[in-house]
Amino acid sequence: xxxxxxxxxxxxxxxxxxxxxxxxxxxxxxxxxxxxxxxxxxxxxxxxxxxxxxxxxxxxxxxxxxxxxxxxxxxxxxxxxxxxxxxxxxxxxxxxxxxxxxxxxxxxxxxxxxxxxxxxxxxxxxxxxxxxxxxxxxxxxxxxxxxxxxxxxxxxxxxxxxxxxxxxxxxxxxxxxxxxxxxxxxxxxxxxxxxxxxxxxxxxxxxxxxxxxxxxxxxxxxxxxxxxxxxxxxxxxxxxxxxxxxxxxxxxxxxxxxxxxxxxxxxxxxxxxxxxxxxxxxxxxxxxxxxxxxxxxxxxxxxxxxxxxxxxxxxxxxxxxxxxxxxxxxxxxxxxxxxxxxxxxxxxxxxxxxxxxxxxxxxxxxxxxxxxxxxxxxxxxxxxxxxxxxxxxxxxxxxxxxxxxxxxxxxxxxxxxxxxxxxxxxxxxxxxxxxxxxxxxxxxxxxxxxxxxxxxxxxxxxxxxxxxxxxxxxxxxxxxxxxxxxxxxxxxxxxxxxxxxxxxxxxxxxxxxxxxxxxxxxxxxxxxxxxxxxxxxxxxxxxxxxxxxxxxxxxxxxxxxxxxxxxxxxxxxxxxxxxxxxxxxxxxxxxxxxxxxxxxxxxxxxxxxxxxxxxxxxxxxxxxxxxxxxxxxxxxxxxxxxxxxxxxxxxxxxxxxxxxxxxxxxxxxxxxxxxxxxxxxxxxxxxxxxxxxxxxxxxxxxxxxxxxxxxxxxxxxxxxxxxxxxxxxxxxxxxxxxxxxxxxxxxxxxxxxxxxxxxxxxxxxxxxxxxxxxxxxxxxxxxxxxxxxxxxxxxxxxxxxxxxxxxxxxxxxxxxxxxxxxxxxxxxxxxxxxxxxxxxxxxxxxxxxxxxxxxxxxxxxxxxxxxxxxxxxxxxxxxxxxxxxxxxxxxxxxxxxxxxxxxxxxxxxxxxxxxxxxxxxxxxxxxxxxxxxxxxxxxxxxxxxxxxxxxxxxxxxxxxxxxxxxxxxxxxxx
Numbered sequence: 001x002x003x004x005x006x007x008x009x010x011x012x013x014x015x016x017x018x019x020x021x022x023x024x025x026x027x028x029x030x031x032x033x034x035x036x037x038x039x040x041x042x043x044x045x046x047x048x049x050x051x052x053x054x055x056x057x058x059x060x061x062x063x064x065x066x067x068x069x070x071x072x073x074x075x076x077x078x079x080x081x082x083x084x085x086x087x088x089x090x091x092x093x094x095x096x097x098x099x100x101x102x103x104x105x106x107x108x109x110x111x112x113x114x115x116x117x118x119x120x121x122x123x124x125x126x127x128x129x130x131x132x133x134x135x136x137x138x139x140x141x142x143x144x145x146x147x148x149x150x151x152x153x154x155x156x157x158x159x160x161x162x163x164x165x166x167x168x169x170x171x172x173x174x175x176x177x178x179x180x181x182x183x184x185x186x187x188x189x190x191x192x193x194x195x196x197x198x199x200x201x202x203x204x205x206x207x208x209x210x211x212x213x214x215x216x217x218x219x220x221x222x223x224x225x226x227x228x229x230x231x232x233x234x235x236x237x238x239x240x241x242x243x244x245x246x247x248x249x250x251x252x253x254x255x256x257x258x259x260x261x262x263x264x265x266x267x268x269x270x271x272x273x274x275x276x277x278x279x280x281x282x283x284x285x286x287x288x289x290x291x292x293x294x295x296x297x298x299x300x301x302x303x304x305x306x307x308x309x310x311x312x313x314x315x316x317x318x319x320x321x322x323x324x325x326x327x328x329x330x331x332x333x334x335x336x337x338x339x340x341x342x343x344x345x346x347x348x349x350x351x352x353x354x355x356x357x358x359x360x361x362x363x364x365x366x367x368x369x370x371x372x373x374x375x376x377x378x379x380x381x382x383x384x385x386x387x388x389x390x391x392x393x394x395x396x397x398x399x400x401x402x403x404x405x406x407x408x409x410x411x412x413x414x415x416x417x418x419x420x421x422x423x424x425x426x427x428x429x430x431x432x433x434x435x436x437x438x439x440x441x442x443x444x445x446x447x448x449x450x451x452x453x454x455x456x457x458x459x460x461x462x463x464x465x466x467x468x469x470x471x472x473x474x475x476x477x478x479x480x481x482x483x484x485x486x487x488x489x490x491x492x493x494x495x496x497x498x499x500x501x502x503x504x505x506x507x508x509x510x511x512x513x514x515x516x517x518x519x520x521x522x523x524x525x526x527x528x529x530x531x532x533x534x535x536x537x538x539x540x541x542x543x544x545x546x547x548x549x550x551x552x553x554x555x556x557x558x559x560x561x562x563x564x565x566x567x568x569x570x571x572x573x574x575x576x577x578x579x580x581x582x583x584x585x586x587x588x589x590x591x592x593x594x595x596x597x598x599x600x601x602x603x604x605x606x607x608x609x610x611x612x613x614x615x616x617x618x619x620x621x622x623x624x625x626x627x628x629x630x631x632x633x634x635x636x637x638x639x640x641x642x643x644x645x646x647x648x649x650x651x652x653x654x655x656x657x658x659x660x661x662x663x664x665x666x667x668x669x670x671x672x673x674x675x676x677x678x679x680x681x682x683x684x685x686x687x688x689x690x691x692x693x694x695x696x697x698x699x700x701x702x703x704x705x706x707x708x709x710x711x712x713x714x715x716x717x718x719x720x721x722x723x724x725x726x727x728x729x730x731x732x733x734x735x736x737x738x739x740x741x742x743x744x745x746x747x748x749x750x751x752x753x754x755x756x757x758x759x760x761x762x763x764x765x766x767x768x769x770x771x772x773x774x775x776x777x778x779x780x781x782x783x784x785x786x787x788x789x790x791x792x793x794x795x796x797x798x799x800x801x802x803x804x805x806x807x808x809x810x811x812x813x814x815x816x817x818x819x820x821x822x823x824x825x826x827x828x829x830x831x832x833x834x835x836x837x838x839x840x841x842x843x844x845x846x847x848x849x850x851x852x853x854x855x856x857x858x859x860x861x862x863x864x865x866x867x868x869x870x871x872x873x874x875x876x877x878x879x880x881x882x883x884x885x886x887x888x889x890x891x892x893x894x895x896x897x898x899x900x901x902x903x904x905x906x907x908x909x910x911x912x913x914x915x916x917x918x919x920x921x922x923x924x925x926x927x928x929x930x931x932x933x934x935x936x937x938x939x940x941x942x943x944x945x946x947x948x949x950x951x952x953x954x955x956x957x958x959x960x961x962x963x964x965x966x967x968x969x970x971x972x973x974x
Contacts, residue, residue: 023056042123045069059085068122069108075118079104094141094182099148105172106153113159139181139210149174152193161230169193169201181209189216198244199223211256219248225270237330238283241274249294259298266294277330287312293367304365311372314392318379361404369398374415383452392416405432421445421466427473436475440487443468447491459551460505463495471516485518498537500550509533515580523576534587534607574616577645582611584626604636605629616645624653634660640687651690658683678709691961699740706736788814791934792964795830796837798929800937808934811969812942823938824970826952827931829924833959835917838926842916843909846883847871877905884908888915920956927954930967 032052039047050065060082067077082101089096110118152172158165172193179187191203200223205216225243233239249266271288293306318326375392394415401409414424423445427438447465454460471487495507508531515527539547587607609626621641628636640653660682685700788811791804800808815823845867852866863869871879884892888911896904916922931951938944952970959965 019056023054027056028052028054039068042125043068044121044124045075046071047122059087061085073108074106075108075110075122077106078102092143094143094180097142097144099146100144101147102149102152104151104153105149107155109154109156111158111160115160142179142181143185144179144187145177147174147176147179154193158230161234163230163233165228165230167195167199167224167227168197169195169199171195176207179207179209183210185210197224199227205251211254213252213254213256215250215252217248217250221246223247225273237278239276239278239280241276243270243273245270261296261298263294263296266296267292268294277326282314282316283327284316285312285314286310301360301362302365303362304367305369306367308366308369309372310370310374313371313374314377315375316377316379319382321381323382364401364403366398366401366409369396369401371396380452383455385452385455387449387452389418389449390416403431405430411436411438417442418446418449425473434475434478436473438473438475440471440473441469444492447494457553457555459499459553461497461499463497465494466492468492481520483520485516487516489513489516498547498551501547503537504535505537505547505551507535521575522573523578525578525580527580529579529582530585531582531587532585534584535589537590539592577614577616579614579622581613584609584611587628602631605632609638612641614644619643619650621650621652630657630660634658648690648693651688653686653688655686656684660684678707680704680706693745694961695742695744697742699742701736701738701740703736703738789969790966791930791969792960792966793930795833795959795963795965796841796926798926798933800933805937805941808937809942812938812944815944815948822948822950823944824950824952825931825934826968826970827924827927827929827954828957828965828967829927829930829954830957830959830965831917831923833963833965834923834926836913838919838922839913839916842919842922843883843912844871846887846912847876847879850879850883851875877901880905880908880912884912887912923956924954927956927967930965934967934969 029052031054032049035049035052039049045068047068048065049063050067051063053062053064054060062083063078063081065077065079066081067074069075069077080101080103082099082103083097084099086096086098108118112118150173152169152174154169154172156165156167172191174189174191176187176189178185186206186208189203189205189207191201193201200221202219202221203216205214205218207214207216223245225245226240229240229243245268247266247268249263251264252260252262254260267290269288269290270286271290273284273286273289274282275284277283289308289310291305291308295304295306296302320326320329372395373392374394374396375390376394378389378391380387380389392415395413397410397412399410400407408428408430410427411429412426414422417423422441422443424441425438427436429436429438445467447467448462451462454462467489468491469487469489471485471489474484474486476482476484490510490512491508492510494511496505497503498505510530510532511534512528512530512532513526514530515525517523517525537547541547541550584607589604589607591602591604605628607626607628609628610623611626612623613620614622621643624638624640624642626638630636635658637656638653639655641651642653643650661680681704683702683704685698687698687700689696689698788807791800791807793799793804794801811823848866848869848871851871852862852869855862855869881892892904892908896907899907928951931954935946935949935951938949939946957965
């Protein structure tokens with residue numbers, strides 16, 4: 001071996017030795033000193049590195065015992081940091097680290113009340129000069145084969161919320177392989193973090209730094225929501241009692257062109273979940289909610305949720321005394337943010353940005369939502385008696401919900417209501433514009449929940465009532481509100497109680513509305529109403545008020561004032577109501593009148609019948625046909641027509657009572673006649689006709705075997721020879737037939753039917769004692785209660801109708817049996833009814849008379865009388881000109897010259913008819929003709945002596961409502 005070689009080897013050995021000393025001893029010592037000096041200069045808390053090791057041959061660097069913070073309260077630190085640098089970094093132009101290991105890193109992360117972060121205060125770093133960004137710059141070339149973080153420790157505390165947030169992860173392990181800042185290099189990463197109180201994070205996937213992108217899977221297990229709930233509570237005043245979150249998702253992230261992030265196969269579950277109000281009241285209890293098959297696309301702003309399943313939610317809601325919901329008041333109770341105090345750190349606000357264009361809305365798609373066994377406890381504290389209603393178990397299915405409303409979604413709901421009620425709804429719903437088509441079914445909904453709402457208005461207890469329905473609801477829009485409801489509804493077992501007397505008031509076994517159609521704001525149509533076993537109680541008090549008046553609660557005067565202050569009602573047409581028919585099955589009623597002495601009471605049972613079509617938009621009345629029994633044995637029928645929406649305008653009702661025991665009417669006989677009834681039966685036929693508020697009633701009474709009992713002291717009793725009058729009224733079979741007509745104005749509050757009836761009866765008794773027309777007519781077979789004192793004529797006519805002739809036949813027979821009586825006839829005419837007729841007849845006679853004279857002048861053959869002529873229509877026009885000038889003694893107005901021939905003729909004809917319609921001479925002549933017709937008939941047909949019939953001077957009277965003219969007859973004695 002040569003000396004040169006020996007020297008070379010020696011030099012190499014010496015260099016190696018020096019390199020080893022430098023690398024193993026000198027550099028670690030210098031590095032440790034420099035690091036600790038810099039920590040002392042820039043750290044604001046005690047900071048040090050315990051040991052530094054470097055292997056100059058393998059290029060391995062290890063740092064031991066790094067700590068920043070007070071002893072025992074270190075805020076940042078680690079036990080060991082190991083880095084292995086590769087020599088190929090020299091020629092690959094990239095820093096290459098094969099292995100980076102960090103053992104037991106520890107971080108205390110603290111946000112103070114003022115928002116400052118503790119880590120930002122650990123070091124006082126010198127300010128660096130800002131350099132302009134270079135868009136062409138590239139990231140520092142770096143390749144790391146493996147990064148491992150073992151047994152990490154993270155303690156997080158946030159003092160900013162009203163309740164501090166704190167959570168701990170004391171077992172954090174992270175592994176990253178093949179990390180590179182070179183383009184398109186991907187690194188595999190794994191993160192596992194767990195805490196002593198549960199909660200685990202698993203993160204695995206790939207990461208690329210150039211461009212920044214990542215894909216992988218993130219999973220959060222058994223995370224306690226209570227740890228970070230104060231963030232929510234400061235915005236929403238809800239106290240979390242329990243909540244465990246599990247979450248997992250696949251994700252992709254790419255920041256090359258903006259922020260592109262997609263979450264796929266995402267799923268989340270919360271079980272259990274419980275929240276309370278700040279005062280401790282429970283608000284919600286949830287057993288479980290699962291969200292699966294979810295995709296979130298940040299760039300497209302789209303969320304697709306494949307399935308949501310939730311069960312056993314229990315929640316509470318209440319309306320308070322002031323009318324607000326407790327949830328509404330809960331959120332409104334959040335304190336407003338106060339202005340910063342003088343000692344608070346000043347935060348420089350960034351300049352406010354200018355107007356921003358409306359952003360693209362997010363689209364949320366819910367493909368399948370299943371909610372099971374939900375329960376809602378509702379309470380209303382506003383009424384004087386609080387109302388409680390339980391909804392549930394509630395099951396809800398939603399399919400294909402789209403927040404942008406690109407297609408309708410399907411809804412299916414079924415729930416219990418109260419103890420036994422059931423409600424279901426199935427159909428499609430749109431959000432924009434809001435519309436829905438739903439089939440809604442209800443069964444056994446307890447109506448007693450409405451009790452608290454009717455209490456302020458009526459003293460009535462709703463003992464029972466069950467609502468059922470099968471409806472199709474079509475909501476077309478909400479602004480303006482437009483919807484239709486079609487289907488069937490029924491109310492079973494309705495029972496109301498008069499709380500003053502503690503007696504039944506109104507009830508029925510079943511009410512069914514068939515083929516119901518409701519169009520909001522326009523119409524309500526029901527093809528048929530079936531009412532089974534209805535019952536009502538009606539009573540008249542001693543002061544003439546009724547039990548209905550007693551039940552109504554007077555409202556404060558302020559209510560009327562408020563109503564008066566409201567704007568005037570709009571001119572919108574009223575709701576049209578149509579009911580095809582009402583069927584009454586096995587109904588009953590109780591009636592009592594305590595204004596009588598003794599009191600009167602009766603019952604009606606076995607009511608059955610029909611009420612015909614009711615239409616608020618038609619003047620046509622509804623047919624009525626009802627039958628029943630009074631006190632079990634006496635049959636009663638009610639037939640006719642009535643318009644229930646305006647009975648004062650149109651009513652035509654006939655009622656018939658047969659074999660009613662008169663002993664039940666003793667209170668009425670005692671009050672008005674002064675006698676009790678010992679025996680007798682009543683047959684009563686009533687016919688009430690109302691036209692535009694004017695009543696015309698016919699009361700036909702047949703009394704069988706009437707016997708009066710003892711006398712009763714009554715201030716209202718009539719002072720008449722009642723027993724004598726009854727003897728005169730009875731026929732040979734012991735019957736009394738009476739007609740009691742009643743007329744009057746029902747719009748007059750002073751008008752009352754019953755006093756008029758009794759007054760009419762009194763008058764009848766008086767007339768019977770004085771032998772008036774009705775009395776003598778009643779003596780003739782077939783005369784009955786017919787009024788023989790008048791004869792009616794058709795307008796403009798003096799001819800006797802068959803009815804009038806029949807009445808005159810009866811009158812003639814009666815007068816023959818009463819030779820001491822004589823008849824006086826008062827001929828009558830009415831301008832309003834007779835005038836136009838006699839005027840037209842007069843004009844026709846003028847045509848005949850004028851034309852008759854023309855024919856005579858022409859030398860043509862003419863009949864013996866002008867009245868026998870038929871004047872051709874084409875001749876009437878020329879004749880009319882002469883008649884007009886001759887009778888009115890004036891020329892036609894000049895403005896008529898521009899009229900057509902037909903219009904001019906119509907004007908002249910109308911003027912002549914108006915002229916003759918007012919002629920008293922013609923009217924009196926018609927009245928005299930009528931009187932003559934009556935006398936002629938009585939003398940010629942009735943064989944009555946002419947000297948017993950006298951004329952009274954003709955008078956001008958008024959026509960009946962139907963146009964007939966009544967000629968009165970008078971009786972006088974010789």
